[in-house]
Structures are given as structure tokens and as C-alpha cells.
Amino acid sequence: MKMNGAKILIESLKKEGVEVIFGYPGGQVLPIFDALYDAPVKLILTRHEQAAAHAADGYARATGKTGVCLATSGPGATNLVTGIATAYMDSVPMVAITGQVKSFLIGNDAFQEADITGITRPITKHNYLVEDIKDLARIVKEAFHIASTGRPGPVLIDLPSDIQMQEAEFVYPEKVDLRGYKPTYKGHPGQIKRAAKAISEAKRPILYVGGGAIISGASEEVRDLAIKNDIPVTMTLLGLGAFPMDHKLSLGMLGMHGTAYANHSIMESDLIISVGARFDDRVTGKVDEFAPHAKVIHIDIDPASVSKSVEVDIPIVGDAKTILKHLIKAVKKPDTKDWLKRVEDWKAKHPLKYKDDGKIKPQYVLEEIWRATKGEAIICTEVGQHQMWAAQFYKFTNPRTMISSGGLGTMGYGFPAAIGAQIGKPRATVFDIAGDGSIQMNIQELATAVINKLPVKVIILNNGYLGMVRQWQELFYKKRYSYTTLCGTCPDFVKLAESYGAVGIRVTKKSEIKAAIEKAIKTDKCVFVDVCIEEEENVYPMVPAGQAINKMLGGGLA
Amino acid sequence: MKHTISVLVENKFGVLARISGLFSARGFNISSLAVGETEDPTVSRMTIVVEGDDRTLEQIKKQLNKLIDTIKVVDFKEGEFVDRELILVKVAVSPKTRKEVLEAIESIGACIENAGSKSISVSATGDHTKIKALLELLRPFGIMEVVRTGRIAMSTEDKGLKVEGKPEVNE
Numbered sequence: 021m022k023m024n025g026a027k028i029l030i031e032s033l034k035k036e037g038v039e040v041i042f043g044y045p046g047g048q049v050l051p052i053f054d055a056l057y058d059a060p061v062k063l064i065l066t067r068h069e070q071a072a073a074h075a076a077d078g079y080a081r082a083t084g085k086t087g088v089c090l091a092t093s094g095p096g097a098t099n100l101v102t103g104i105a106t107a108y109m110d111s112v113p114m115v116a117i118t119g120q121v122k123s124f125l126i127g128n129d130a131f132q133e134a135d136i137t138g139i140t141r142p143i144t145k146h147n148y149l150v151e152d153i154k155d156l157a158r159i160v161k162e163a164f165h166i167a168s169t170g171r172p173g174p175v176l177i178d179l180p181s182d183i184q185m186q187e188a189e190f191v192y193p194e195k196v197d198l199r200g201y202k203p204t205y206k207g208h209p210g211q212i213k214r215a216a217k218a219i220s221e222a223k224r225p226i227l228y229v230g231g232g233a234i235i236s237g238a239s240e241e242v243r244d245l246a247i248k249n250d251i252p253v254t255m256t257l258l259g260l261g262a263f264p265m266d267h268k269l270s271l272g273m274l275g276m277h278g279t280a281y282a283n284h285s286i287m288e289s290d291l292i293i294s295v296g297a298r299f300d301d302r303v304t305g306k307v308d309e310f311a312p313h314a315k316v317i318h319i320d321i322d323p324a325s326v327s328k329s330v331e332v333d334i335p336i337v338g339d340a341k342t343i344l345k346h347l348i349k350a351v352k353k354p355d356t357k358d359w360l361k362r363v364e365d366w367k368a369k370h371p372l373k374y375k376d377d378g379k380i381k382p383q384y385v386l387e388e389i390w391r392a393t394k395g396e397a398i399i400c401t402e403v404g405q406h407q408m409w410a411a412q413f414y415k416f417t418n419p420r421t422m423i424s425s426g427g428l429g430t431m432g433y434g435f436p437a438a439i440g441a442q443i444g445k446p447r448a449t450v451f452d453i454a455g456d457g458s459i460q461m462n463i464q465e466l467a468t469a470v471i472n473k474l475p476v477k478v479i480i481l482n483n484g485y486l487g488m489v490r491q492w493q494e495l496f497y498k499k500r501y502s503y504t505t506l507c508g509t510c511p512d513f514v515k516l517a518e519s520y521g522a523v524g525i526r527v528t529k530k531s532e533i534k535a536a537i538e539k540a541i542k543t544d545k546c547v548f549v550d551v552c553i554e555e556e557e558n559v560y561p562m563v564p565a566g567q568a569i570n571k572m573l574g575g576g577l578a
Numbered sequence: 579m580k581h582t583i584s585v586l587v588e589n590k591f592g593v594l595a596r597i598s599g600l601f602s603a604r605g606f607n608i609s610s611l612a613v614g615e616t617e618d619p620t621v622s623r624m625t626i627v628v629e630g631d632d633r634t635l636e637q638i639k640k641q642l643n644k645l646i647d648t649i650k651v652v653d654f655k656e657g658e659f660v661d662r663e664l665i666l667v668k669v670a671v672s673p674k675t676r677k678e679v680l681e682a683i684e685s686i687g688a689c690i691e692n693a694g695s696k697s698i699s700v701s702a703t704g705d706h707t708k709i710k711a712l713l714e715l716l717r718p719f720g721i722m723e724v725v726r727t728g729r730i731a732m733s734t735e736d737k738g739l740k741v742e743g744k745p746e747v748n749e
Contacts, residue, residue, distance in 0.1 A: 137592065138595065141592075141595065141596060141599050142599055142600075142603045145646070146645075146646040146647075149591075149592070151591075166646060198646060199649055200587075200588060200645070200646050200647055200648050200649045201646045322644070323640050323643070323644075324637065324640035324641055324643075324644050326640075327633070327636065328637060
């Protein structure tokens with residue numbers, strides 16, 4: 021059947037099973053919006069294109085499906101950039117569609133023209149400028165394939181508006197043929213054997229689990245491997261949820277703000293079994309001093325992640341779930357009794373703690389949220405102190421429940437991501453843990469949450485500071501709080517929420533927390549809970565930049 | 579250490595930018611880069627000379643392989659390939675040095691492309707040793723301008739660099 025480019029795009033999205041996209045209209049996507057007017061594909065109108073990209077990202081992380089966002093050319097497209105970069109760093113499957121000026125105007129500095137394929141080249145897994153209507157269906161097919169397979173990532177399709185209006189026969193390709201793209205899924209049997217032997221012989225093994233385990237759907241296998249063989253498990257920020265944090269083998273998060281016992285354990289281990297993690301600098305600290313006694317098994321679908329920052333002894337390239345299944349069968353249980361005792365000692369000696377002195381402590385708020393939700397909620401976060409407290413004090417138990425910008429560290433991510441997550445998981449209880457700084461970076465999305473009746477619960481841990489930067493200034497810049505004070509300049513978040521039609525709750529006393537959280541959970545509307553917390557509370561433990569990760573402030577020494 | 583890498587890529591718009599962008603974004607240094615169509619018009623070959631230790635080279639190869647438009651990456655090993663470069667050199671001459679310069683040009687087998695009263699332009703093709711020798715020979719007379727194509731290289735094995743696609747990593 022013949023149809024125009026805009027219709028071909030929508031039909032292709034339908035073929036990919038897309039039910040919802042996030043976007044914002046504009047001059048160069050008018051034909052697409054016209055096609056969307058009576059299409060079964062629903063568009064969620066955000067109030068900023070950046071939020072559309074983050075919402076598509078949150079949707080993707082919560083559901084495992086590919087998130088789709090749509091914006092017009094020029095400023096619409098450039099507003100997506102932060103969201104695309106965020107998704108790229110955290111390996112989130114996303115297809116971003118941008119309108120472009122008419123083909124014959126490209127390169128002319130036309131109105132609202134930006135070279136978005138050029139701009140996004142280093143932050144996309146791949147991108148396309150559609151030059152011929154005949155290529156459109158194939159490009160959409162390839163884009164979804166590339167975005168969702170191998171190490172997932174964002175793919176951008178730039179679609180000039182004249183091509184949106186040209187007509188062609190719609191034929192959706194059955195399969196993709198890309199000679200330059202053949203991701204490896206099955207792990208090398210010889211390497212798996214070597215890994216199994218290393219695990220069986222290890223005295224002090226540790227599982228180091230990252231976001232790749234969640235993407236791969238390998239949580240069950242991680243649990244199996246750990247529990248059957250008595251191997252303690254530590255997770256990266258994005259790995260949280262891959263293994264239940266309330267299990268006795270869980271060491272919680274490691275790294276710069278990881279638990280002292282996770283950091284001590286990995287530093288003293290003789291075997292690191294890395295599953296879908298990439299030895300990021302926030303995890304390793306000073307890389308030359310990282311885990312000096314450990315052999316490293318690295319399971320990763322991206323060969324470029326292997327031996328990038330840490331020398332790997334046994335690399336296994338492939339899909340984590342598939343590899344772990346084989347590995348579990350081949351491992352003979354190592355004797356870790358003494359090791360677990362040492363780990364237990366560290367746990368007992370250096371627990372996560374905070375001084376509960378009557379003021380509202382952010383850690384306490386997170387603990388209460390955890391108690392109220394039994395660890396079953398989807399927790400999105402912004403970026404900063406509150407993010408680290410969430411990672412430390414909310415005991416994640418299920419995969420795809422921790423949604424946070426890890427690699428890029430994007431403030432303003434959490435609220436739109438929570439909107440996307442809630443749309444993808446309508447029955448889930450979705451929180452956005454925010455700070456008074458971060459929430460103001462995409463606060464306009466209150467409108468999106470209200471109009472779509474999304475009961476997202478935003479907890480603003482309000483300390484009147486850009487807290488994480490203030491903490492660094494306190495510790496390393498002699499308390500010169502240069503431009504990090506927001507106190508007295510924040511809007512009244514309660515009234516602000518109400519003005520959009522959301523519910524606002526303010527908490528100034530510790531005794532009010534429980535009731536406020538319960539009310540937020542019961543409310544079937546978007547809720548802002550403005551919690552006035554201790555202003556100068558710090559995130560501990562903390563590994564100062566460039567130090568070995570067992571040299572923690574506030575974590576006790578080994 | 580310098581390495582000569584041969585990259586087969588899709589002969590498509592924007593691919594050169596992807597490759598060069600990758601090098602600059604990741605802080606890899608390109609000594610030279612030459613691009614041209616292959617026996618298959620849908621495929622281009624880039625010959626890239628890069629400098630770096632083994633670990634950097636490993637990363638460069640992996641990152642190149644990660645690009646969807648990259649079909650194959652080969653890091654040539656010493657003795658398993660031929661390489662050539664074309665160079666144009668403009669060397670200064672005076673009545674006093676003219677004879678000596680002409681002798682030097684002849685001794686290394688370079689061609690005179692233009693001879694003026696103050697300069698002589700020569701061309702030469704050769705592998706990197708020959709090109710280096712030519713430059714060293716002419717330097718004392720005063721080199722006014724150098725234009726180089728960048729190195730191209732081909733394996734000397736009895737088969738072509740096939741473009742059937744990326745091999746599985748574990749094979």
C-alpha cells in the first residue's frame with residue numbers, strides 16, 4: 021500500500037510493537053503529528069523535549085522495551101541531546117526520532133536547522149539521516165534492532181519533513197541484514213570452563229554485578245550463582261535490584277559512596293566475578309590500587325568494556341544470562357566459610373549509619389519509604405546526595421526498580437523518568453527521590469504527570485543546598501560554599517504542586533514522615549512531598565577522588 | 579609504537595566523520611589516514627596509522643569494531659603487508675646547491691615534477707622507510723613544503739580482505 025513518510029513511520033512503529041511515544045511537536049514534524057492524530061500509537065506530550073527523552077528512557081528501564089521519543093528539528097532535537105547521552109552512558113534501548121528541515125535546505129542554515137546526526141554521533145549507538153523515502157521502513161527496522169540488541173543504546177533517526185510527505189509503498193522488512201553488526205551472545209565454552217574452575221578454587225570470591233545483569237534479565241542467575249556457592253554480592257548503582265539487598269550475602273553498593281564492607285571485601289577478594297559491569301572510575305577509585313589480590317572474570321556483551329580500565333584474566337564476551345546459566349552448571353562450590361566470616365565482621369564493624377538526633381535525616385526518610393513499600397516500589401532518582409542515600413538505604417530487591425542516571429549523572433532525569441516508568445508500569449508504585457536542586461531542572465513535567473493522571477510520588481529531600489557539591493566544598497574547598505546555596509530561593513513546592521493540580525505535602529518534623537509517605541502512596545495523583553531535612557548532612561562513606569576505595573571517609577579503615 | 583590498521587567500512591555518507599570523531603573523542607592519535615573505494619563499491623577502506631601501546635591499540639580496534647558501519651578491522655603485522663605513500667616535496671635550491679640537490683633526488687629515485695630557479699618540486703612513492711630517507715636527504719637544503727597522501731597498505735597473503743562481515747568475537 022502506498023502512503024506518505026509520516027504514515028510509514030507510524031506503521032513501522034506499530035510493527036515494532038510501540039504503544040506509546042514521548043514527544044513534543046514543531047514545524048518539521050507536523051506530518052508525523054498529523055499521522056499520530058488518529059493512530060493507535062499514543063503520544064505523551066511532555067513540557068520539554070529533554071523530558072521526552074528521559075521519559076522514554078525511564079519507560080525503557082522499567083519495562084525492558086525500547087523507549088521512543090520524538091521532537092522537531094533544531095532546538096527540539098538539541099533538547100533531546102542530554103537525554104540521549106544519558107541513555108547512551110547507561111545502555112538504554114531508545115529510538116529518538118527528529119524532524120529535519122526539507123532535504124534541499126539541509127546545510128543552508130535554514131530556520132530551526134541543526135546537524136543533529138553530527139551532534140549525536142558520539143552519544144548514539146548509531147544514527148541515520150533519511151535521504152530517500154524508500155529507505156525509511158528499513159531504517160526504522162534497523163534502528164529498533166540496533167537499539168535493543170547487543171549492548172543496547174539510543175539510535176537516532178533524522179527525518180526531513182519533505183520525506184515525511186513523500187509517498188512510497190510500505191513494505192516492512194522481515195529481517196535485518198547488517199554485515200557490520202553481529203553481537204555475540206553465547207559465551208566461549210572454554211572461557212566458561214576456565215571461569216568455573218577459578219570460582220571453584222577461589223578462597224575469597226565476590227560477585228560484582230552491574231546494570232548489564234539487569235538488562236540481560238540475569239537476576240535469577242545471579243541469585244543462583246551467589247546463593248548456591250555462598251559468594252557475597254556487591255552491585256553498582258545500576259546493578260541495584262539484581263540481587264536482593266536484604267539477603268545476607270548482599271553487600272549493597274560499592275565504590276565512591278558504597279558500603280565500607282563492600283569496598284573492603286572487593287579490595288581483599290582473590291576473585292572478582294564481574295557480571296555486566298564496566299569497572300567505572302566511581303567503582304574502582306584509584307585503579308592501580310584496585311583489588312590487588314584479585315583475579316578478574318569479566319562477563320560482558322561489549323568486548324570494548326573488557327580490559328578497558330582493569331586488566332581482565334578471564335574475559336567472557338556474551339549475554340550475561342546465557343553465560344551464567346552455563347557457568348552455574350560448571351561450578352563446584354568453593355569453600356568460602358572463612359571468607360564469609362570476614363565479610364560478616366566488616367558488616368558488623370562498619371555498617372551504614374547516620375546520627376539520628378531528632379532532626380529529619382534523609383537516610384531515615386529512605387528507610388521509611390522502604391518500610392512502607394517493602395522494597396517493591398520503582399525508585400527513580402535525580403542526581404546528587406539524595407541519589408546516593410537512595411542507593412544506600414532503600415533495600416532494592418527486584419530488577420528494574422532502581423532507575424537512575426549512573427554514567428552521565430544527569431540532574432533533572434528522575435522526574436521525567438518516573439513519568440515514563442509509571443506509564444510503562446501503570447500498577448507499580450513509582451517514586452522519584454529528588455533534591456531541591458535537581459527537581460527544578462525538569463519541574464515543568466508536573467503538567468505531564470497531572471494531565472496523564474500519573475500518581476508519581478516525588479520526595480524532595482530539601483536541604484536548601486546543591487548538596488553533593490556543597491559536601492565537596494565542605495570537605496575539600498574549606499567550606500567556601502560557592503554558588504551552592506539555594507536556601508530562600510526555592511519556590512514553595514507545595515503551592516507549586518497545587519498550582520499544577522498535583523498534591524503538595526510539607527514535612528518539617530520527623531514524626532510526620534511516616535504519615536506523609538503513606539498518604540503519598542494512597543493518593544492516586546502526582547504528589548510532591550517537600551521534606552525539610554538536615555541542611556548539612558553528608559553522604560558517607562566517601563572515597564575522596566583518586567584514592568583507593570578502602571580509604572574511605574566515615575567508613576572505618578580495614 | 580606505530581601501527582598500520584586497515585578498516586573496511588560501509589561506503590556511506592558520514593562514515594569518515596564517525597571514524598575520525600571516535601579517535602578525537604577517545605583521545606587516540608592518528609598519524610595518517612587514507613580513504614578510498616575498494617574492489618567492492620559498497621565498501622571503502624581506511625588505512626590508519628596510529629601510535630599507542632598495546633592496550634591503546636586494543637581499545638582502538640574494539641571501539642572501531644563497535645561502529646555499526648565498520649565491517650572489518652585488521653592490525654597489520656610487521657612483514658605481512660606492503661605499504662606505500664606518495665609524497666610531494668618542494669626543496670629550495672640556489673646556483674650553489676642545485677647540482678647537489680639533483681644528485682640527491684636521483685640517488686633516491688624521486689621524480690622531478692617541476693624545476694624552478696629557487697625551488698625544485700619532486701614526487702616519490704615508497705614505504706615509510708623510503709619516504710623518511712627522502713626527507714632526511716633533502717632537509718639540509720631547506721624543505722619549503724611537504725604534501726603527503728598518508729600511508730596505504732595491503733596484506734601480502736594470497737587472499738583478499740574479505741568483507742563477509744564481523745566474525746563472532748569468541749571464534
